[in-house]
Each structure stands twice: as structure tokens, then as C-alpha cells.
Amino acid sequence: MDTTANTRQGLKELINRAGIGLALLGLVVFFSVFTEHFLTANNITNILTQITINLILAVGMTFVILIGGIDLSVGSIMAFAAVIAGKAMTMPGLGPTEAILLAVMAGLLAGMLCGLLNGFLSAYWSIPSFIITLGMLNIARGAALQVTDAQTVYAFPKEFSEFGSSLIFGVPVVFILALLLVAVAWFILNHTILGRMIYGIGNNEEAVRLAGHSVFRYKMIAFTICGLTAGIAAIVYMARLNIASPIAGIGFELNAIAAVIIGGTSLNGGRGSVIGTLMGALIIGVLANGLILLGLSDFMRQMITGVVLIAAVLLDQYRARYGRST
Amino acid sequence: MTNIQRLEAGSDNDETVLRVTGLKKHFGGVKALDGVDFSLRKGEVHALVGENGAGKSTLIRVLTGVHTFKDGAITLGGASFAPQSPQQAKARGVQVVHQELNLLSHLSVAENISIEALPRNRFGLYDRAETRRRARLALDAIGLSDVDVDAVVSTLGIAHRQLIEIARALQSDSAILILDEPTATLTDREKLRLFDIVRAMAARGVTVVFVTHHLDEVFAICQRVTVFRNGKTIITQDIPQTSPAEVVRHMVGREVGQLATKRPAIPANVPIALSLKSFRVAGSSSADGVSLDLRYGEILGIAGLVGSGRTELLRGIFAIDPVVSGTLQRDGVDISLKNPAQAIAAGIGFVTEDRKDEGLILSMPIAANTTLANMNLVTRLGLLRHRGEASIATEYGAKLQLKFGKISDAVSSLSGGNQQKVVLAKWLATAPRVLMLDEPTRGVDVGAKAEIYAILRDLADQGMAILVVSSELPELMTLCDRILVMAQNAIQGCVMPADYAEENILKLAYRQS
Amino acid sequence: MSILKSLAAATLSGLLLTTAAFAEDKPVVGLVMKSLANEFFQNMMVGAEAHAARRGDYELRAVGMQNETDFESQINAVENFITEGVDVIVIAPADSRAMVGPIKKAIEAGITVVNFDVALDAAAKTEAGLELAFVGPDNRGGAKLAGDALGKALGQGGKVVIIEGNPSADNANERRLGFEDSIAEYGLELVDSRTAHWETEEANSVFSTMLTANPDIQGVMAANDSMAIGVVRALEAAGRTDILVVGFDNVPAVGPMIEDGRLLATVDQFGTDMAANAIDLGLGVVAGGPPLEGWVKTPVSLVTK
Known part of the structure; x- marks a missing residue:
């Protein structure tokens, strides 16, 4: 009997989520009608490639926002992880496979360490994560510049950059990787204790603590996951652009937060989903792409992007309110 | 006591200040108010009782302009009354002191009391001295001379905070003051003090609506009682003409059995x-x-x-x-x-005092709340078994006679009593x-x-x-x-x-x- | 944020103050740079430090910012140098209007000021009654060198796009104008022109979308090499080898791309020497040489395979 309950719950959620899906569909239809190239295989490949980094960052950000935190440092962590990985990959005397493996490990580890530090500092001393990660934004950026002396790291093995631009049936491999991350995150959030605790902490931290769970531990895990996704984003960045720049990813945190919020996750924590985040990232990507195809000036483009972000959140608010009173 | 007698005599004049007729308020399919009739006389203390979900809170929200209504009519002082906002309700003299406190905890008592209209001096600047003077007056008026107007609210106990909120509501000229569960957090001594204040207010001609779960309070201080059930008015009675047992019967719609009987003492060898x-x-x-x-x-x-x-x-x-x-x-x-x-x-299990802040995750399902303190019951290798969880929660729900729609519904959809049963279920699940x-x-x-x-x-x-x-x-x-x-x-x-x-x-x- | 930045800058200048030994007879040169996170300026500073060590007859105090547009820290740095009474201030203004006031103050305090890299706004200078020479590369001329190389390769009617720098930056505007000069001279067709804010990733995204809209693009003019790298990667991802790209700056990372033809050309403005050259000019004035006038152009040259 609870399966029917689950299905009905799922259906309700689907309808609830359809709001954001409808917005996405509306944008797609609009751009398909008014531009010549929007709905072409090439362009769709482009969009998917272009949203991949933001999507990966936003998946990690979803965990942090769900526990009621925020991570302003992901753009900087991405740059730091990228230059660490870049340095590892260009170490002399390594074969391409070893170089790539070492680099990926180093990049992911660097990202995780930064995230762990964010989580530890904000959870242990109960300092708002806004402040701690604002500090990390500067620390990681400074570290990236220090490590490289502000020089771009380049000359990666050919195999690596091929991975960055390879397609499977027209779908970028890096986007498939990001989708896989979305799936894993969805599974964690809906089918593990960790996920249950993350929603619980976001809703009522005290109730979770009094039920005998370590809030500290789960907060650390959420931030570490966010750091890890910044590390993954760093690897994808390198594979796509074939360089590792210490000034990469400036402002990326805001795009990632925007994707999460547009996707219907509450900034107060406790409510939202990673599927919504996927939708949010798609909306941002479709908009950025479509407005260029439409031939709008850069400044108009920037304004419209802002307007759409606000509209998406208002729509979600309206939906939440309407949904409550029915 | 003399006050009450005088008022009871005065209430024979039947000066009706507020009359609600046929009021309906629906939220989607839920009929929160389904044709309510309600009237208040000037200077009376009128109890509004009913089980959770009976419609008391909705009526209060309509009267104070939080909700609007379409069907039915309200007259206040002879004129039609349909407040579109709390400000409009206040302007007509209808004030409420909520169960959830609405104080700004980092500001002083004085600032809180005047927050709705901070006084200005003749230069148009904030007048601190006047704020303090008004606060002192308002506090003294309800016998709170022991409270320092400069104290920061967060340093005061919950009982004092409630009294300060009452002082705030009273300083403007209220015709009707609604007290929503005013004694929930008070000790007996504080309660008696509140009753004195309420009687004094009524003597000044303020009409007080007393919303409570405690019938002893109803019979101690009120002149009339109105019972709500399922969004309908069941009856309005004069207190002398009824009894607690009768009121309870109206509230639940059935006779409530006697509570557990006394048992022999626990032997010392246990x-x-x-x-x-x-x-x-x-x-x-x-x-x-x-x-x-x-x-x-x-x-x-x-x-x-x-x-x-x-x-x-x-x-x-x-x-x-x-x-x-x-x-x-x-x-x-x-x-x-x-x-x-x-x-x-x-x-050891611990059902905490405050189920909203410490006990429950309100927006999460009943099932998830039930297993919160013992996740081992429903997990294998860190993975949740949703089906197992639902059946365990359903089992505890049945044991505790929990009334719910679906086990996957959010706890916030339950009444207070059923929410408390979920907290109980959560701890029983830890055996x-x-x-x-x-x-x-x-x-x-x-x-x-x-x-x-x-x-x-x-x-x-x-x-x-x-x-x-x-x-x-x-x-x-x-x-x-x-x-x-x-x-x-x-x-x-x-x-x-x-x-x-x-x-x-x-x-x-x-x-x- | 800006408080943080100013603090950081102040600490940095303070550090340099304490470490640099005061030598009475040596003139002191205050070097005010833009973002040291930008490798162009980082290299420039390294060049200046090497230059100071080599000449040995002046004292160098260098201050950098945290980002390109942080003119508040620059104002603080200039004011600090005035207080300390340095002999020469060599400055790459972060904002061509905002820096006019502080620079005027420095000149009134008797300090020799050399303006390099980005010229102060002419109208703002006139308004403030400030006369100051500019020492720097011809961004427009440099961009035209790269544009001309593309024009020659494509011939009349070639379809090109421009990837611009930050819309509010002077050098971004100059370079765009230089590209447009080439377009006019070689009769190219400008299909689209958009900013990617100097950024590799953004250039990659923006250009791949432009390519979708205009698949018949034949050439790309990028206002710096970071963006050119993003464009080259977008072409690789799209499997297009028929489109020619030119950049600007000659950063090390484009070396291999010039080598194997993925990048047709870039422009070297000898950034490493730029600050050093400006310092030489300033010291010349202090030593009794004639004041600088007008635009002292520093060399730019085309880099091709």
C-alpha cells in the first residue's frame, strides 16, 4: 500500500516540479521558433558542454544549501584543484596514463581537502558558512596563484584533451559524467542515511542532534562533497580547455547557487532536489546560448539573464504558496 | 471576583460589539470554517474552545486581517468589518496576542512595546525617553513593575515575554483583545497574575477572547464559552449554565472516559x-x-x-x-x-518540551520522523529501505492510534496531539x-x-x-x-x-x- | 570586499616597506601595478624587479592589486607613496578616469609620474588641468598587426568574428578598434563581435555558440591569448580545422599552438620589459632629463610561426 502512496507522492512532486520544467520548455520553444540554429544537434551538444561545469558545481552546492549552508568558495577551489592537477600532470618523467591518473587524484583530493576545511571550521565553531567560505574563496584563489606564480599551466597529454571533447551519440562525455553525478547525488539524497540526515539538518538541526546523530559529521560530509565536485569540475575544465589557469572560475559560485535556487531548492535548507538543480543548470545554459543565437548585444543579454533568474525564483515562490493552500 | 460579578450583571445589557454570521473559509478542499456564528458583548471575557483543527485559529486570522473571506458577514460596532490586513484590523481595535511570540529578541523591552509606532521628538528623531516612559506605563498597567524597560528581551524568561506582548497589545486602545493560548507557558502563579490583568481589562470595557485548551481556566475567568468542532459553531453557553464535562462533550462530540485509575505503589523489590x-x-x-x-x-x-x-x-x-x-x-x-x-x-529516550523546535522535522514525512532516532531499523549498509520504513511507521502509528492520511505525509499536516504521538513513536522505535x-x-x-x-x-x-x-x-x-x-x-x-x-x-x- | 582588498594591498605595501632598506642617495621608485593574478602583470613585476637588481642605482617599491578593476587600492597605494615621498611613481591605472585625481596630487607633491600600459582619459585630464605623457604600447596598432595577418590569409570578403575583452577596459576597446581597422583595410566581413571578459572558459562557450549561429566563419580575432585558447579548444571540439585564429599577448601557453598552426598569430608587447622601460624613463627625468611628452610608444611585434 505504501507503493501507491509513493507513486502518488512522486506524481505530486512531478507536477510540482513541472513548473520549472515548463519554464525550460518555454525557453526551448521560444528559441527554436525565433532562431535558426537553436534546435540543431550541434547546438545541443554545445549547450550540454557549456553547462557541464556549472552543473557539476551545482550538484555539490545542492548538498550544502540543503543543510542550510552556502559555499562561496567553489570557483576558487576549482581553480586551486585545477592548478594542482595541472602541476601533477605536467610533472616530467610520467607516461600519459600515469600523469592523468595522478592528476585526477591530486585534483579531487585538493578539492575535497578545501571542502573538508570549510565544513570543519563552520560546523565545529558554528560559524555561518557564508563567512568561512568567503575566507576560503580568498585562500584557495591565493593558493592557486601562489602555486603557479600566476602562470597558466599547459601542455597536457593528448589523451586527456581528447576526453574533454569526445562525444557519444552527439552527447559530450563530460556531460554524461555530470549526469552520472546527478544520479549518484539523487540516490544519496533519497536512499541513504546521509541523505535523510542532510534534509533533516536543513529542516531542524536540533531535532536531528537530539535523536542521537552527529550533526557535525554530516555537515562536514556535505561540505566535503561540495569540495569534491569542485575538484571534478576542475578536471572537466582542464580537459575541455587543455589548460589550468589560476584565475579560472571567478564568479562560478554564483552561477552554481543560481542553478540550485532556480531548481527550487530553498536557501533556508531542507527543501529541494538535485533533479531541480539539473533543471536550473539547463535553464541557465539554454538562456546563455539562446540569447547569443538571437543576436542580442552583450549588455542586453546580461540584463535578460538577470530578469529570468528573478522570474524563475518568483515563479517557484508563487508555486510553493499556491501549492500550500490547495 | 467582584469584577466578574459586576460584569456578569453588566452583560445583561447585551451590547453586542462583534457579530459573525455564516462565515466560511476554505483552503482548496479543506473547509477550515464551514459556516461559523459567533458574537461578543462589550466587556465580557469569552472563551473559544475546540480541539485542534476545529477552526479557532482560522477565525482569529480572519478577525485580525491575516485571511480574507468571501462567504458570511462580520459586523463590528454596528458597521461591516472585513479587514484586508492586520493593520486594518488594529485600526478598528482588534488585537491578538499569539501563541508563538512575536517579539524582537535582541531589542529592549521598551523598544518592543513601541515597535509598531516608535515615538519621535519634535525634530522627527527617535525619542528614547518617551519610548521608555510609554513602556513603563504599559508594564505598570498590567502589574509588571518588576520588569526593567531597558532589559533585552532575550534575557527574559518565556512567561515574562508573553506578558510583555500583552502589555504591547494593550497600550493601543483595543476594543477586542484575542489571547491565543496565553497560559501555555505560564506557571500557576503567573497564570493568576494574568487572570487579574484580564479581569481589570474587561472592567475597563475591553472585550477579551480567551482561546485555550484548559477548561479550568475557562471556568475560572470567562462569562461565556463558544465551542467549535470541525469548522462549525456547536454551541455558545453562559458559564453558569454549563459544566466542564458538558463542554468537553461538545468539543469531542462524544463522552470521554475517565482517565487512568490509581494503582498500588511499586514494590521496593522492583x-x-x-x-x-x-x-x-x-x-x-x-x-x-x-x-x-x-x-x-x-x-x-x-x-x-x-x-x-x-x-x-x-x-x-x-x-x-x-x-x-x-x-x-x-x-x-x-x-x-x-x-x-x-x-x-x-x-534512554527523551520526548522534549518543544516538539516544533526539538522534536520533529515538520516538513518531513511521518515515516521519516518515526525512524529518526533509530535509523538501524530501516537501513542496510547505510541504504534506506523505504518500504520497511513505511511499514514500521504504520505499525507504531496503529499502536498509538495515530490519525493520519498517508504515512508519507509531512508531520506538519497533523494536529498537535497526533504530532506528539509521532514524537512518542520516534522514541518508542528506539525500544x-x-x-x-x-x-x-x-x-x-x-x-x-x-x-x-x-x-x-x-x-x-x-x-x-x-x-x-x-x-x-x-x-x-x-x-x-x-x-x-x-x-x-x-x-x-x-x-x-x-x-x-x-x-x-x-x-x-x-x-x- | 573592497575593505579586504585595500587591507591586503596596504599590508603588502607595508611589507615591502619594511624589507626594503632605505638608502639615502638612491632615488625611490613606486611601481603601481594592476592585478598580479594576471600573469601579464606578474611577469611585468618580475621583469621590473630583475631590472632594479641589474641597475642597482634605485630603490623599487612595487604594489599590485587583487583584480583588474580595483582602483580603490590603487588610490590608496598612490597616496601612501605621496606620504612616503618617493621620487618617481610609475603607474598602470586600473581606471583611466578615477586615477586622474590621485596622480595630479602626486605631481603637485613634486613627484615624477610615469603613466604606462593604459593611458589616462584625455577628457578627464583636460578637465583636471593635468598634463602627463603616456608610455605604452599601441594596443590598436598591435591589434591591427594581428588583424592584418588574418586579413592577408583570408583575402577580400573573409568572414570574421571578434572576441572582445572587458567592455569597460581601454585596452579592450583599443584592440577592438585595431581589429576593425584591419577589417576595413582588407575588406573583411565582420559577422559578430562579443565579449568573453578576457576569460578562457567564457570564450570557449561564447565562441562555440557564435560558431553554431554562423558556421561559415573563416577567422577569429581574440583580444587576448587566454580567450584565443578557449576559441582554439572550441574549434577542436567542433572538428573545424579550416578557421584561422589570432590572439594578443604572446603568453607561453600559446607557443605550441603557434608552432602547429592552431593559432595563426599573436602580438607581443614585451610586457616583461614594459614596467622596466617606464622606470628608466622616469629616472631619466629625475636625473635632469627633459620631461616626457605626448605618447612614448613602446614596441609591439607580430609573432607567427
Whole structure:
């Protein structure tokens, strides 16, 4: 009997989520009608490639926002992880496979360490994560510049950059990787204790603590996951652009937060989903792409992007309110 | 008392200030108000009672301009009344003091009292002296001369905060003042003080609507009572013409059985489940601390005024707050608990005082809340078994006669009594041997209250050791095998069933024995 | 944020103050740079430090910012140098209008000021009654060198796009104008022109979308090499080898791309020497040489395979 309950719950959620899906569909239809190239295989490949980094960052950000935190440092962590990985990959005397493996490990580890530090500092001393990660934004950026002396790291093995631009049936491999991350995150959030605790902490931290769970531990895990996704984003960045720049990813945190919020996750924590985040990232990507195809000036483009972000959140608010009173 | 008599005589004049007829308010498919009739006379204290979900809160929200309405009519002072906002309601003299406090906790008492219209001096700047003067006046008017107007609200106890909110509502010229569960957090002494204030207000011609779950209060202070059930007005009666039993019958729509009967004392050979010796929590004002023994199968009550250290004691036992000295024994063995997880592992459960802030994750499903304290029941290798979880939650729901739609519904969709049952289910799912409860029936309606008492009695009969803290003395006297009375972080004495009387308990609580 | 930045800058200048030994007879040169996170300026500073060590007859105090537009820290740095009474201030203004006031103050305090890299706004200078020479590369001329290389390769009617720098930056505007000069001279067709804010990733995204809209693009003019790298990667991802790209700056990372033809050309403005050259000019004035006038152009040259 609870399966029917689950299905009905799922259906309700689907309808609830359809709001954001409808917005996405509306944008797609609009751009398909008014531009010549929007709905072409090439362009769709482009969009998917272009949203991949933001999507990966936003998946990690979803965990942090769900526990009621925020991570302003992901753009900087991405740059730091990228230059660490870049340095590892260009170490002399390594074969391409070893170089790539070492680099990926180093990049992911660097990202995780930064995230762990964010989580530890904000959870242990109960300092708002806004402040701690604002500090990390500067620390990681400074570290990236220090490590490289502000020089771009380049000359990666050919195999690596091929991975960055390879397609499977027209779908970028890096986007498939990001989708896989979305799936894993969805599974964690809906089918593990960790996920249950993350929603619980976001809703009522005290109730979770009094039920005998370590809030500290789960907060650390959420931030570490966010750091890890910044590390993954760093690897994808390198594979796509074939360089590792210490000034990469400036402002990326805001795009990632925007994707999460547009996707219907509450900034107060406790409510939202990673599927919504996927939708949010798609909306941002479709908009950025479509407005260029439409031939709008850069400044108009920037304004419209802002307007759409606000509209998406208002729509979600309206939906939440309407949904409550029915 | 003289006030009341004078008012009762005056109420014969039948000066109706507010009349509600055929009021309907629907939220989607839910009929929160389904044709309500309600009237108020000038200067009366009118009780509004009904189980949770009966429509009391919705009516208050309509009267105070939070909700608008389409069907029905309201007249206030002879003119039509349809407030579109709380400001409009206030302008017509309708004020409410909410159950949830609306004070700005980092501002001073004076600033809070004047926050809606901060006074300005002739230069148009904020006038601090005038703010303080008005606050002093407002506080003195309700007999709160002991409260410093410059005190920051967060430093005051919850009872004082409530009185300050009443002072705030009263300083503007209210025609109708609605008090929503005003005594929920008050001790008996504070309650009496509030009643005096209410009587004085009524004598000045203010009409007071008293929304409460406590019928003793209704009969102590009100002249008339209106009963709501399922969004409808059941009856309005003059207090002298009715009885508590009759009101309860109207509220629940059926007769409520007598509460659990007295039982023989627990024999001394029953093993002790939990034993405290000179147990002192941080901030305790007592040098000796608390010593007590709790036996299996026993329901031990702890009475005391707010601030006597009852809640702090339970929080100390459950290792939420630090313990400074003393020992804690489980089954005769000294143990030292470092966090709630270890307390749970030691077989202790703790139903906290505040289910919204500490007990429940309101927006999460009933099922998820039920298993929150014992995730092992429903996980394998860290993975959740949703189906197993639903069936376990359903099982506990059935055991506790939980009334719910779907087990996957959010807890926030339940009434107060059923929410409390979910908290209980959560702790029962940990299979505790010792269960501690702090104010187990706060904000719970009469029917559910009786059910919760029966459940606790049943658990004790099955051998569970139960420790109950409550401000409601009838509750403790109904439920407990023994009542310990606390004051100033120490046990002042023990009252046995043979001596159960509010007077005996209060004497100890006020340290008058 | 800006408080943080100013603090950081102040600490940095303070550090340099304490470490640099005061030598009475040596003139002191205050070097005010833009973002040291930008490798162009980082290299420039390294060049200046090497230059100071080599000449040995002046004292160098260098201050950098945290980002390109942080003119508040620059104002603080200039004011600090005035207080300390340095002999020469060599400055790459972060904002061509905002820096006019502080620079005027420095000149009134008797300090020799050399303005390099980005010229102060002419109108703002006139308004403030400030006369100051500019020492720097011809961004427009440099961009035209790269544009001309593309024009020659494509011939009349070739379809090109421009990837611009930050819209508010002077050098971004100059370079765009230089590209447009080439477009006019070689009769190219400008299909689209958009900013990617100097950024590799953004250039990659923006250009791949432009390519979708205009698949018949034949050439790309990127206002710096970071963006050119993003464009080259977008072409690789799209499997297009028929489109020619030119950049600007000659950063090390484009070396291999010039080598194998993925990048047709870039422009070297000898950034490493730029600050050093400006310092030489300033010291010349202090030593009694004639004041600088007008635009002292520093060399730019085309880099191809």
C-alpha cells in the first residue's frame, strides 16, 4: 500500500516540479521558433558542454544549501584543484596514463581537502558558512596563484584533451559524467542515511542532534562533497580547455547557487532536489546560448539573464504558496 | 471576583460589539470554517474552545486581517468589518496576542512595546525617553513593575515575554483583545497574575477572547464559552449554565472516559532503572544537586515552577547539556554519557518540551520522523529501505492510534496531539527502557491527551520506567505513581498518591513547607 | 570586499616597506601595478624587479592589486607613496578616469609620474588641468598587426568574428578598434563581435555558440591569448580545422599552438620589459632629463610561426 502512496507522492512532486520544467520548455520553444540554429544537434551538444561545469558545481552546492549552508568558495577551489592537477600532470618523467591518473587524484583530493576545511571550521565553531567560505574563496584563489606564480599551466597529454571533447551519440562525455553525478547525488539524497540526515539538518538541526546523530559529521560530509565536485569540475575544465589557469572560475559560485535556487531548492535548507538543480543548470545554459543565437548585444543579454533568474525564483515562490493552500 | 460579578450583571445589557454570521473559509478542499456564528458583548471575557483543527485559529486570522473571506458577514460596532490586513484590523481595535511570540529578541523591552509606532521628538528623531516612559506605563498597567524597560528581551524568561506582548497589545486602545493560548507557558502563579490583568481589562470595557485548551481556566475567568468542532459553531453557553464535562462533550462530540485509575505503589523489590546521586547540571544553583531512583514499571512525576530546573535536569540526564558533578546509574552501574547518541544507546529516550523546535522535522514525512532516532531499523549498509520504513511507521502509528492520511505525509499536516504521538513513536522505535517526557501534552487537545495518558500507563505496565515533567498538576496526579517537587534545582519533597492535591504540591514548589 | 582588498594591498605595501632598506642617495621608485593574478602583470613585476637588481642605482617599491578593476587600492597605494615621498611613481591605472585625481596630487607633491600600459582619459585630464605623457604600447596598432595577418590569409570578403575583452577596459576597446581597422583595410566581413571578459572558459562557450549561429566563419580575432585558447579548444571540439585564429599577448601557453598552426598569430608587447622601460624613463627625468611628452610608444611585434 505504501507503493501507491509513493507513486502518488512522486506524481505530486512531478507536477510540482513541472513548473520549472515548463519554464525550460518555454525557453526551448521560444528559441527554436525565433532562431535558426537553436534546435540543431550541434547546438545541443554545445549547450550540454557549456553547462557541464556549472552543473557539476551545482550538484555539490545542492548538498550544502540543503543543510542550510552556502559555499562561496567553489570557483576558487576549482581553480586551486585545477592548478594542482595541472602541476601533477605536467610533472616530467610520467607516461600519459600515469600523469592523468595522478592528476585526477591530486585534483579531487585538493578539492575535497578545501571542502573538508570549510565544513570543519563552520560546523565545529558554528560559524555561518557564508563567512568561512568567503575566507576560503580568498585562500584557495591565493593558493592557486601562489602555486603557479600566476602562470597558466599547459601542455597536457593528448589523451586527456581528447576526453574533454569526445562525444557519444552527439552527447559530450563530460556531460554524461555530470549526469552520472546527478544520479549518484539523487540516490544519496533519497536512499541513504546521509541523505535523510542532510534534509533533516536543513529542516531542524536540533531535532536531528537530539535523536542521537552527529550533526557535525554530516555537515562536514556535505561540505566535503561540495569540495569534491569542485575538484571534478576542475578536471572537466582542464580537459575541455587543455589548460589550468589560476584565475579560472571567478564568479562560478554564483552561477552554481543560481542553478540550485532556480531548481527550487530553498536557501533556508531542507527543501529541494538535485533533479531541480539539473533543471536550473539547463535553464541557465539554454538562456546563455539562446540569447547569443538571437543576436542580442552583450549588455542586453546580461540584463535578460538577470530578469529570468528573478522570474524563475518568483515563479517557484508563487508555486510553493499556491501549492500550500490547495 | 467582584469584577466578574459586576460584569456578569453588566452583560445583561447585551451590547453586542462583534457579530459573525455564516462565515466560511476554505483552503482548496479543506473547509477550515464551514459556516461559523459567533458574537461578543462589550466587556465580557469569552472563551473559544475546540480541539485542534476545529477552526479557532482560522477565525482569529480572519478577525485580525491575516485571511480574507468571501462567504458570511462580520459586523463590528454596528458597521461591516472585513479587514484586508492586520493593520486594518488594529485600526478598528482588534488585537491578538499569539501563541508563538512575536517579539524582537535582541531589542529592549521598551523598544518592543513601541515597535509598531516608535515615538519621535519634535525634530522627527527617535525619542528614547518617551519610548521608555510609554513602556513603563504599559508594564505598570498590567502589574509588571518588576520588569526593567531597558532589559533585552532575550534575557527574559518565556512567561515574562508573553506578558510583555500583552502589555504591547494593550497600550493601543483595543476594543477586542484575542489571547491565543496565553497560559501555555505560564506557571500557576503567573497564570493568576494574568487572570487579574484580564479581569481589570474587561472592567475597563475591553472585550477579551480567551482561546485555550484548559477548561479550568475557562471556568475560572470567562462569562461565556463558544465551542467549535470541525469548522462549525456547536454551541455558545453562559458559564453558569454549563459544566466542564458538558463542554468537553461538545468539543469531542462524544463522552470521554475517565482517565487512568490509581494503582498500588511499586514494590521496593522492583529493580531500579535509573538512579541519580547528587546530580548537578551546569548552571545549577543547588550545592547538593538531585538524587532520585526510578524503578521499572514506575511513572515518576516531577513538578515545579518554570525555572526550577526540571527541564535542565532531563537535558543533563540525556547529555544534551554538560553535567558538573554527581553520578548517574543505569541498572545499578555507573555510566557517564557524553552525547545523546550514548544516552540512546543506554536505553534512554527523551520526548522534549518543544516538539516544533526539538522534536520533529515538520516538513518531513511521518515515516521519516518515526525512524529518526533509530535509523538501524530501516537501513542496510547505510541504504534506506523505504518500504520497511513505511511499514514500521504504520505499525507504531496503529499502536498509538495515530490519525493520519498517508504515512508519507509531512508531520506538519497533523494536529498537535497526533504530532506528539509521532514524537512518542520516534522514541518508542528506539525500544527505550527509560523514557523521559517534558510537558508531554502541551498544545494537545482533550481527546488526544487521554489517549497519550493511556499509552504511557500501558508502557509502564509493560515494565518501562517513565519520568514525566509537567506544569499541569492534574496531569501529574492522573499519571504518576509518585511526584517529586523541584525548586531551585533541588528536590524539595515527594508526594505520594494518598496525598495528591494541588495544594500539597504547590507548597513544596514554593518552599513553604 | 573592497575593505579586504585595500587591507591586503596596504599590508603588502607595508611589507615591502619594511624589507626594503632605505638608502639615502638612491632615488625611490613606486611601481603601481594592476592585478598580479594576471600573469601579464606578474611577469611585468618580475621583469621590473630583475631590472632594479641589474641597475642597482634605485630603490623599487612595487604594489599590485587583487583584480583588474580595483582602483580603490590603487588610490590608496598612490597616496601612501605621496606620504612616503618617493621620487618617481610609475603607474598602470586600473581606471583611466578615477586615477586622474590621485596622480595630479602626486605631481603637485613634486613627484615624477610615469603613466604606462593604459593611458589616462584625455577628457578627464583636460578637465583636471593635468598634463602627463603616456608610455605604452599601441594596443590598436598591435591589434591591427594581428588583424592584418588574418586579413592577408583570408583575402577580400573573409568572414570574421571578434572576441572582445572587458567592455569597460581601454585596452579592450583599443584592440577592438585595431581589429576593425584591419577589417576595413582588407575588406573583411565582420559577422559578430562579443565579449568573453578576457576569460578562457567564457570564450570557449561564447565562441562555440557564435560558431553554431554562423558556421561559415573563416577567422577569429581574440583580444587576448587566454580567450584565443578557449576559441582554439572550441574549434577542436567542433572538428573545424579550416578557421584561422589570432590572439594578443604572446603568453607561453600559446607557443605550441603557434608552432602547429592552431593559432595563426599573436602580438607581443614585451610586457616583461614594459614596467622596466617606464622606470628608466622616469629616472631619466629625475636625473635632469627633459620631461616626457605626448605618447612614448613602446614596441609591439607580430609573432607567427
